[in-house]
Amino acid sequence: MSHLDETMPVSSPVIADHSPLALAQALIRCPSVTPEEGGALQWLGGVLEEAGFTVARPRFSEPGTPDIDNLYARIGTGSPYLLFAGHTDVVPPGTLEAWRHGPFDGAVSDGLLYGRGAVDMKGGIACMLSAALAFVAERGGAFNGSIGFLITGDEEGPAINGTVKLLEWAKARGERFDHCLLGEPTNPARLGEMIKIGRRGSLNGKLVVHGRQGHVAYPHKAENPIPGLLRLASALLAEPLDGGTAHFDASNLEFTTIDVGNPATNVIPADARATFNIRFNEGWTAETLGAEIRRRLEAAAGNAVRFTLDLQPSNSPAFLTKPDSFTDLVVEAIETETGLRPILSTTGGTSDARFIKDACPVIEFGLVGETMHQTNECVAVADLDRLTAIYGRVLLAYFAVASEKGEV
Numbered sequence: 001m002s003h004l005d006e007t008m009p010v011s012s013p014v015i016a017d018h019s020p021l022a023l024a025q026a027l028i029r030c031p032s033v034t035p036e037e038g039g040a041l042q043w044l045g046g047v048l049e050e051a052g053f054t055v056a057r058p059r060f061s062e063p064g065t066p067d068i069d070n071l072y073a074r075i076g077t078g079s080p081y082l083l084f085a086g087h088t089d090v091v092p093p094g095t096l097e098a099w100r101h102g103p104f105d106g107a108v109s110d111g112l113l114y115g116r117g118a119v120d121m122k123g124g125i126a127c128m129l130s131a132a133l134a135f136v137a138e139r140g141g142a143f144n145g146s147i148g149f150l151i152t153g154d155e156e157g158p159a160i161n162g163t164v165k166l167l168e169w170a171k172a173r174g175e176r177f178d179h180c181l182l183g184e185p186t187n188p189a190r191l192g193e194m195i196k197i198g199r200r201g202s203l204n205g206k207l208v209v210h211g212r213q214g215h216v217a218y219p220h221k222a223e224n225p226i227p228g229l230l231r232l233a234s235a236l237l238a239e240p241l242d243g244g245t246a247h248f249d250a251s252n253l254e255f256t257t258i259d260v261g262n263p264a265t266n267v268i269p270a271d272a273r274a275t276f277n278i279r280f281n282e283g284w285t286a287e288t289l290g291a292e293i294r295r296r297l298e299a300a301a302g303n304a305v306r307f308t309l310d311l312q313p314s315n316s317p318a319f320l321t322k323p324d325s326f327t328d329l330v331v332e333a334i335e336t337e338t339g340l341r342p343i344l345s346t347t348g349g350t351s352d353a354r355f356i357k358d359a360c361p362v363i364e365f366g367l368v369g370e371t372m373h374q375t376n377e378c379v380a381v382a383d384l385d386r387l388t389a390i391y392g393r394v395l396l397a398y399f400a401v402a403s404e405k406g407e408v
Contacts, residue, residue: 024379060161196363198248200249331344
């Protein structure tokens, strides 16, 4: 049963055209650069409420972080419950003059819709919305189960006042989900190529090697930390962390900065610093991986190198959603519409699926991500139509199964 006590009245203009293009244009025209809501969630809530969804707009806060608007909407009270998830916040557009069309204009040219968020991921939300509105309208709002939307404004930001808190908020109100489809852009080049069934974890570390400052002409009176840093860095890269798993590539460590901050050519620096990031598979946790990194450093340092290691707190564990009948259902819908059988992948960066996986099984499928975060981000209008058709097939098959099982 749904218990929503923070409903929103329809206070935003609602459009009659529920095509994915029109919906995507309306969302793109809301300048919702993180952490600004920009009118996107207000508009989305109005459309959903007019269609019969119960809509809530919780805002979350945390000291030292911006307040964030979120949206949760549901229609139906029974099971099974299919949740659509995503985010309306976008990264900054960069240099405006470099865009062929204004980043918030939602312009269409040569079959492409241009705008910040066109693929990441206002276009995906528009397709979910279009498919859900059509499904609900065809049934007059009566079907076995529930459909929901869990949309944050904090995916591109710190991810503190967004999905993780929205899930906690929903759980406290008795909301329980059976499956989630997250609309991140998962396809490298063609719609239908790839579904994400998991993500690698992410761990950041800062390594400082301590020396003693001195004049380069008197090295015996100083202690240069740079050779020590090179020694430790080499030790971290000398052996692979693992050989990968059935569903994941090998974990990899990449140094992102090496710095001594020394403007002088005749001074041996006091410290040398390096920052690294590790993308790891499900063979590790942040704790076991941190212990392995520390072991390698201590073995390489011995009594010769003095160092400090700072491993940053990680909210990005590796996870895998094991393929099941829901995965098969989505694969079949994709193959029917595109002729492609998608790869089940765990590649790429992190997403809010890392939070949703604790609430229910989650898989990701959206648009082609080739231009995401780039100047002139764009999506083929034909892909918007195809993705909407795929989501529509998912809804039909998902609730057809529920009807066959007699679930209410």
